[in-house]
Amino acid sequence: MENWLMLTLVGKDRPGIVAKISHALFEMKGNLGEASMTRLGGNFTIMLMVCIPESKTVVQEKLQNICDELELFFHLDAIEAGLHQHIEPDVRISIHGADQAGIVASATDALNKAGLNILNLESDVGGSSESPVYIMHIEGIAGKGFDAVEQALQALSRKKDVVARMTPIDTMVG
Amino acid sequence: MALLNILVYPDARLTKISRPVKEFSEDLRKFVRDLEEIFRSFPGCVGIAAPQVGRFERIILVDISDKPKHVNHGFLILINPEITFCEGSSLGREGCLSVPDYTGKVERAKSITLKALNQKGEKLEFQMSGYEARAVQHEIDHLDGKLFLDRLVSRRNALSKRVEIPAKP
Structure with missing residues (x-):
């Protein structure tokens, strides 16, 4: 082994x-x-x-x-690990807005409830020190379908005043 | 007939440049039938190029009609395909029969004008964009000895600097 x-x-x-x-x-x-x-x-x-x-x-x-x-x-x-165990994400989510405490907690809680399994998450703080901007990108699998994720993002967008979008990932295999 | 074998990276033959088809014979049509047979044996696969099975001639098959939300031209048999015009760029995720267990983000032209010949040597011309244009560009790369691995966009940059903004419904 x-x-x-x-x-x-x-x-x-x-x-x-x-x-x-x-x-x-x-x-x-x-x-x-x-x-x-x-x-x-x-x-x-x-x-x-x-x-x-x-x-x-x-x-x-x-x-x-x-x-x-x-x-x-x-x-x-x-x-316990092995290679060749990649899982393909089927959705990409981008969230950005004025930096504030709780964006990640709110976003990931909402997405978890919407059935999203996160495979990659990257976030950055850009903008300036006076006016920082939070940017997060997530790739995952929408276990309960895209509509559930879309609705979660719309609610998040209203609640936290951020831009939250999703794009299905349609991997082209040739 | 037994299925052809797919060459898998790092097989050096995948870097060979394929030669144009000159004879539109029964042999060509038979090969296209065999190529289609192996192509159809991989559900979810939307294209294949002759060099992927070790025949180094400029022949590709593309069929994205199983993805009805993408505009498409149906099943395409393209001999000596050539992109004569391209416009825009788009980032999308690609995988390849010749590169198992890996997918990555690749930048491609958004729209292309494609010239090719059919199995009888007659001229074809298509305008295509999006997913179908991506598939054709991926397959033509095989004819030039290139894989999507040669065009990967780094993950972080792809995310932070080249975000695709989807159109608002």
């Missing part, structure tokens, strides 16, 4: 982090799977799957020095 670990790294962003970490994992004969890295508020963040023959404890010890040197917090979990 494959030994998959999920590695989470957070810290001050600087060039070369991914190269150093992936090199260290490669030296332990680790094989990287799916990963998601982004800068959040100036911080480096990554979550990555690695399939590795070493035990979690050994990997942890070896990564500790590198992460200390790079001033990164890290966290390692043994996970």
